[in-house]
Amino acid sequence: MLPSKTSIGIIGGGQLGKMLIEAGQPWNIHYTILEMDNAPAKDIANQHIVGSLQDAEKIKALALQSDVLTYEIEHINVEALLELEAQGHKIIPSPKILSIIQDKGLQKLFFKANNIPSSPFELVDNASEWAAKLPALNGHKVAAKLRKGGYDGKGVELVNKVDIEQHGKIPFEGAVVLEEFVENAIELSVIVARNEQGEICTFPTVEMAFDPKANLVDILFAPANISEAIDQSAKAIAQKCIECLNGVGIFAVEMFLSQDGQILVNEIAPRPHNSGHHTIEACYTSQYEQLNRILLGMPLGDTSLIQAAAMMNILGFESVNGPYELTGLEHILPMPGVFVHLYNKAETKPMRKMGHITIMGEDLEAVLDKLKTIKQYLGMRAAAQNA
Numbered sequence: 357m358l359p360s361k362t363s364i365g366i367i368g369g370g371q372l373g374k375m376l377i378e379a380g381q382p383w384n385i386h387y388t389i390l391e392m393d394n395a396p397a398k399d400i401a402n403q404h405i406v407g408s409l410q411d412a413e414k415i416k417a418l419a420l421q422s423d424v425l426t427y428e429i430e431h432i433n434v435e436a437l438l439e440l441e442a443q444g445h446k447i448i449p450s451p452k453i454l455s456i457i458q459d460k461g462l463q464k465l466f467f468k469a470n471n472i473p474s475s476p477f478e479l480v481d482n483a484s485e486w487a488a489k490l491p492a493l494n495g496h497k498v499a500a501k502l503r504k505g506g507y508d509g510k511g512v513e514l515v516n517k518v519d520i521e522q523h524g525k526i527p528f529e530g531a532v533v534l535e536e537f538v539e540n541a542i543e544l545s546v547i548v549a550r551n552e553q554g555e556i557c558t559f560p561t562v563e564m565a566f567d568p569k570a571n572l573v574d575i576l577f578a579p580a581n582i583s584e585a586i587d588q589s590a591k592a593i594a595q596k597c598i599e600c601l602n603g604v605g606i607f608a609v610e611m612f613l614s615q616d617g618q619i620l621v622n623e624i625a626p627r628p629h630n631s632g633h634h635t636i637e638a639c640y641t642s643q644y645e646q647l648n649r650i651l652l653g654m655p656l657g658d659t660s661l662i663q664a665a666a667m668m669n670i671l672g673f674e675s676v677n678g679p680y681e682l683t684g685l686e687h688i689l690p691m692p693g694v695f696v697h698l699y700n701k702a703e704t705k706p707m708r709k710m711g712h713i714t715i716m717g718e719d720l721e722a723v724l725d726k727l728k729t730i731k732q733y734l735g736m737r738a739a740a741q742n743a
């Protein structure tokens with residue numbers, strides 16, 4: 357039985373929090389966000405605790421007034437959450453999982469301990485250890501990743517071994533994961549949902565196209581253009597990750613499909629994910645609705661794809677900083693099966709995620725045609741100054 361009103365506390369008030377709240381509008385939910393002043397979700401949350409995501413006191417205040425807590429970003433005070441969980445507060449996903457995921461080194465060790473396929477790696481504590489550890493890794497390049505604090509490709513450097521071995525070009529000083537580089541990989545993502553009752557399901561596999569300059573997802577396609585066998589195995593591996601974590605919540609499992617057909621898990625995000633934005637319109641149940649269901653203790657919804665879809669991020673243009681205007685929407689909004697989402701960010705900067713567009717169609721070809729038109733029209737310029 358559901359109480360007449362459930363109070364959900366969200367640590368973070370970015371676009372993911374905003375879309376979680378939007379998805380909960382048909383239900384009787386009271387949302388409180390914890391976030392600094394300028395949060396995308398601030399105008400639609402019922403309540404806003406203004407503060408840092410590291411502030412233990414503010415997190416505690418949020419917990420005290422919420423039936424259940426969740427988070428929409430990994431870089432939060434996990435110690436505070438562990439303490440609150442030990443005191444009996446309900447936190448989904450468990451902060452025990454977050455403490456593994458916050459540390460890319462622990463995450464890789466978790467994959468290894470559970471026989472989850474992932475690219476071979478070495479852990480280094482500081483720059484002086486690189487030379488000794490590199491020879492164990494195959495290939496000319498390595499992916500070097502700060503164990504803690506990276507996001508959206510920041511904290512990840514793809515480096516040539518020669519540059520390190522012969523020229524001492526080490527991009528990071530601190531504790532780092534060094535990973536074998538997966539050449540020409542196709543990047544896939546499977547979002548897994550699991551509720552407290554142990555019900556588990558996956559969303560359709562998506563294929564991600566990365567913007568190499570920004571090091572983040574630019575466009576993704578659902579369904580992924582892969583064989584049925586690879587699709588099944590990607591879903592099975594993603595599901596295994598969440599079962600081994602005993603996870604409750606929404607989890608995005610990012611994977612590489614190597615040239616020789618191997619699936620290697622890259623990383624897990626314990627929250628709704630950029631690679632699931634399209635599910636708002638393209639699936640019967642979106643990743644956001646699914647998380648609301650899980651937080652309320654309700655059964656999972658149907659995750660089937662209604663139509664083929666693509667999602668493109670609206671990223672801040674290189675040439676624009678500060679207040680901005682989007683241009684070309686008058687050509688884009690009339691297109692059938694096209695949905696524009698804006699994240700309520702007053703100012704842009706290059707490559708900042710400002711919104712996204714979901715494009716649906718009969719098949720991927722039809723979707724690609726619309727995508728080309730959208731790319732042609734969508735523009736951004738500095739906002740006109742008010743006189």
Ligand code: ADP
Pocket residue numbers: 475499501506507508509510511512535536537538539541543566571610622623
């Ligand atoms: P973040 O957590 O910041 O998203 P990731 O670990 O996902 O960082 O790395 C960002 C991107 O760098 C990946 O999506 C992928 O394009 C590339 N990358 C990371 N690790 C590897 C790897 N081992 N082989 C090939 N490309 C990689």
